[in-house]
Amino acid sequence: MGVLDLAAGRAASRRGLRSFFKRLRTGDALAHLIVSIAAASIFFITALLVFELTRNSGLARHKFGWEFLWTRTWDPVKEEFGALPFIFGTVVTSATALLIAVPLGVAASVFLAELAPRRISNLLTFLIELLAAVPSVIYGLLGIFVLVPVLRSEVMPALKKTLGFLPLFQGPIYGVSFFAAGVLLAIMIIPFIISVSREVLLAVPAEQREAALATGATRWEATWHVVLPYARAGIIGSAFLAMARALGETMAVTMVIGNNPQISASLFAPGYTIAAIIANEFTEATSDLYVHALIELGLVLFLVTIVINGFARLLILLTTRRGGTPA
Amino acid sequence: MSRRLVWRKFVNVAMFGLSGLAAVVTVSVLFFILGYLFWHGASALSWSFFTRLPKPVGEAGGGMANAIVGSAKLLLLAIATGLPVGFLGGVYLAEFGGRTISFFVRYTVDLLNGVPSIVMGIFAYTVVVLPMRHFSALAGGLALGIMMIPIAVRSTEEFLRTVPTSIREAGLALGASKWRTVATVVIPAALRGILTGVMLNLDRVAGETAPLLFTAFRNRFWGRGWNQPIASAPVMCFTYAISPYDDWHRQAWAAALVLLLLVLAANMTARLVLARKLSIHQV
Numbered sequence: 001m002g003v004l005d006l007a008a009g010r011a012a013s014r015r016g017l018r019s020f021f022k023r024l025r026t027g028d029a030l031a032h033l034i035v036s037i038a039a040a041s042i043f044f045i046t047a048l049l050v051f052e053l054t055r056n057s058g059l060a061r062h063k064f065g066w067e068f069l070w071t072r073t074w075d076p077v078k079e080e081f082g083a084l085p086f087i088f089g090t091v092v093t094s095a096t097a098l099l100i101a102v103p104l105g106v107a108a109s110v111f112l113a114e115l116a117p118r119r120i121s122n123l124l125t126f127l128i129e130l131l132a133a134v135p136s137v138i139y140g141l142l143g144i145f146v147l148v149p150v151l152r153s154e155v156m157p158a159l160k161k162t163l164g165f166l167p168l169f170q171g172p173i174y175g176v177s178f179f180a181a182g183v184l185l186a187i188m189i190i191p192f193i194i195s196v197s198r199e200v201l202l203a204v205p206a207e208q209r210e211a212a213l214a215t216g217a218t219r220w221e222a223t224w225h226v227v228l229p230y231a232r233a234g235i236i237g238s239a240f241l242a243m244a245r246a247l248g249e250t251m252a253v254t255m256v257i258g259n260n261p262q263i264s265a266s267l268f269a270p271g272y273t274i275a276a277i278i279a280n281e282f283t284e285a286t287s288d289l290y291v292h293a294l295i296e297l298g299l300v301l302f303l304v305t306i307v308i309n310g311f312a313r314l315l316i317l318l319t320t321r322r323g324g325t326p327a
Numbered sequence: 328m329s330r331r332l333v334w335r336k337f338v339n340v341a342m343f344g345l346s347g348l349a350a351v352v353t354v355s356v357l358f359f360i361l362g363y364l365f366w367h368g369a370s371a372l373s374w375s376f377f378t379r380l381p382k383p384v385g386e387a388g389g390g391m392a393n394a395i396v397g398s399a400k401l402l403l404l405a406i407a408t409g410l411p412v413g414f415l416g417g418v419y420l421a422e423f424g425g426r427t428i429s430f431f432v433r434y435t436v437d438l439l440n441g442v443p444s445i446v447m448g449i450f451a452y453t454v455v456v457l458p459m460r461h462f463s464a465l466a467g468g469l470a471l472g473i474m475m476i477p478i479a480v481r482s483t484e485e486f487l488r489t490v491p492t493s494i495r496e497a498g499l500a501l502g503a504s505k506w507r508t509v510a511t512v513v514i515p516a517a518l519r520g521i522l523t524g525v526m527l528n529l530d531r532v533a534g535e536t537a538p539l540l541f542t543a544f545r546n547r548f549w550g551r552g553w554n555q556p557i558a559s560a561p562v563m564c565f566t567y568a569i570s571p572y573d574d575w576h577r578q579a580w581a582a583a584l585v586l587l588l589l590v591l592a593a594n595m596t597a598r599l600v601l602a603r604k605l606s607i608h609q610v
Binding site: 045052107306 | 415423424431432438443444457537540561580587
């Protein structure tokens, strides 16, 4: 298409205005105009999104300034708002989720890309990607009625008994907690990690594996010493992609984290996240300042996920390009 | 065999065994979710669930007919607002765009795709709810519609690109103008793929709850027209789930089951119809 375009473009510019009217008559210019407007409206929507978030958080930004980010108080009655407990909760739950999901997800993707016969691999990947389509409110529902009771009666007491010397696993056990949110998020992001990492692994050239096997490496050694290092950037990218998702995840987290704006060293304590407080308090916010503070939280979340996403896509792009054949 | 070789072979088997276990555990989560929802949800499903309005707390029975219709209305609005922009944007990228602008469009689309759904809710709130001063189906539909744009753009572009250049050249060689070639030859050739993309896209926003909480809001009644707050299945499922009433919990399970079945059925049809597999981070 490129060559044709170029030739057509040169010819058009030579014939100038008359050809423009001719093209308008045949509809090409009009079609170009319409699709260009659609493409431009994507820029417009994104710009408007940033503008609206900034404008509608103005009151809070002016009143609290940068201190908003490290203030611990969240008191709607006295109208003192600080984002720290929510930023803390968002970071802690996402980190917990990644710690659980990355090893599991990468291991599963290694199995799917390196060992499983293509047919079984495709079937399992199909099922795993179905898992990614399950709405988050359903994860939340299962979180409330299945995951939290199991964690409260089985997992958390066991952790407390074995690893209780760490401040992470101390304190009373309520069930709803940073930990529950982290585990639920892990379950939700594993499909993404698997799907992307598998693709990155499949993009590693076969010669790399063959070379390692030819020097006498076992299949695992070829995977561990050659394939995984080769795909490292892409796998890290998949983790960041999953992290962006975990940071912005709202419903499931709201339902299991306990919704208590506090900062605690223990994962067993109930907490709060940025997305959760927006979901819970937005319709209850009575004053303008309150709404603006919530929207500023949204702005923070937006900026963080944008940065992480941009970085992740860059990493994945770099690896699949290097592999020659992007999946 | 030397002891070292035995050890290496053992590591080989053990590590791949563990990785296989990880894959099996992940897949079994899907079956657990399906099974559990069937177990809890199926008993609460009845004819009245699909045909009745919700009853006040304390009265048994009632359904969520309004939420089901509401969800359909919201999806319709989303299709009407988001899909045209996404589709035409995709056509621009595949057929008309120059290199530099296309790069920026693609990058912006990727950024938009990564925006958390709750932030999209805030956006729809600021542009629709604030000026109109009340919650409405319109705002909810717009929030979902904007969320559909990125995937619509990328899937349209991707499928248009799979159409061979020779087919375009054949159209042009017959004397057809470019837009006619695109509209009557290229797009029909890619139509199945594009529709699949639309279906997966709808699938994704159908279960969205967060952007509806303060745009479409809730409604215990039908919510006539497009200008009223409106009930939707995911939001209803959420409010019932966090309520303290057993009867509402049962209905939440039923709603979740219906939602899950619809989403999975649409997803599977879309994927199975499609010959080429799409990865979820692209679609």
